Amino acid sequence: MTQQYVNKVDLVGRVGQTPDVRYFESGAMKTSLTLAVKPPYRSENPLWFDLELWGNIAQVAADWVQKGSTIGITGEIVFDRG
Template sequence: MEINTINLVGRAGREPDVRYFESGSIVANFTLAVNRRSRDEEPDWFNLEIWGKQAQIAADYVKKGSLIGITGSFKIDSWKDKNTGEDRYKPVVRVDRLNLLGSRKESDNNGYSNNSNSSSEIPF
């Protein structure tokens, strides 16, 4: 049996970089910082790639510092460097499911809502 599944919970390291294609596809790329058990250790950083409706949710609601959970699979992107001709590699998590985990207070502070009486549910 072969399984390639990764589950992570952490904070967005930057705003999603969103690209729209003529075909109607959408992709969002950003980083995720996941803390280690010890506060003395640096967090682990992951490159995330999200497609489709989940990418649009990331574009609309994920901000730098947002607490999120993801489920996805691990892959290695590879390409030839245009300047040197060398092979380059980058580990990426292809996200299948994105969960917004931040509290209502965090959402308001990050500008998700201007109305303090509004529901904390996200319309999708």
């Protein structure tokens, strides 16, 4: 029996900063932003996520997303071990 692992997360929240757009010599584009997600109970502080968007979705975010925007996004979790 083989084990299968799923690394998928769906987040809905508000953007905490103006997206940071970077262009690379290779032609690639990266948009970075932070997302605040409210926990189910109002008394708790929001959970903050650092997001990196690449390719076409990075372009969409650069064109349409701004600080305070409510967005929904699906992706995978990558832990920064540094």
